[in-house]
Amino acid sequence: MQKTRAGARRTASTIVVRPAPGKKTRALVQVGPLTVPAAIGRSGRSIVKREGDGATPIADMKLLYGFMRGDRVRLMSTALPMRRIRTNMLWCDQPDNPNYNRLVKAPFKPSHEELRRSDGLYDICLVLDWNVRSRRRHRGSAIFFHLIRPGYEPTAGCIAVSLGHMRRILPLLRKGTAIRVV
Template sequence: MDKMADGRTLRLIEVRARPGNPAQGLLIAGNLVLRCALGKGGISAFKREGDGATPLAAMRLLYGWHRRRRGVAAFSPLPFRAIRRNDGWCDASNDGNYNRPVRAPYRASHENLWRKDGLYDICIVMGWNIRPRLRGRGSAIFFHLARPGYPPTEGCIALKRADMARLLPHLNARTMIRVRR
């Protein structure tokens, strides 16, 4: 793994569940070890839609969204765009846009990316079930901001805002997050 102190981008980030609490993890990024939240279903090698698990997998960071006027600057070599009020992500496995961004209102079940709680002020799409996209294998697996106290996510990986801000300059489209048990 590259060390962040030398200014290079990170090629590999490892995430592991904390012993005794499968919904919380340790994120190892170069010379940093950071606390993170994981899915309420722990880590699963058999990820399914709605199981709340974080996939046991290696996933590329693809691109992200940021929320303007929330005090977060999306400074990163990753491509970012501003979240709009009608941005969503389809989680209906029988829909043609399953596990893809959509515009709300949308006819099928979807998650709104414009959130009041600030979790998606920084939201990075990870390469889970993107290509190929298999129905029912899980959607909206993001790298985003954590709630205070690191309560479980719905399957995503979440960091506190200060830790995310520290990592952003070192992330690019070649960065891989490997989730292990």
């Protein structure tokens, strides 16, 4: 962890995501001395991530920015750039589209995910630099750090924690914090 410019708050330079013993779709997220349980992809982890495979990529990914549902959660203090989710915000997940793995606006016909979800998973949604800044078709899209489903159900390839744990982690994050999935 390191001091921010203001010197008052400390941020994590690296977050480590390790598999939970004996559970392919569960993990432990370590942020400095804090370790919390998480859900990962329904197919576990993979070093060869492909679109739709349900795996969480084994990689070092930088945090880019985040989204939040201001009508459901209050933004807590964080050095990570955050944007309020609007009803027209979507994320393209169609590999042959020029907007693949990018934020797009409705109306948008190609395959996409809605960021303003009714199930609350993206009430806080952090964008990881998996195939974002340097895109390759079919390498996977919409790899986020977001909130869990009840019972820590597996994700489609993302990393997910409870709202309470996200509230503890978010103040420690900044743009460029590395998420290391091992």
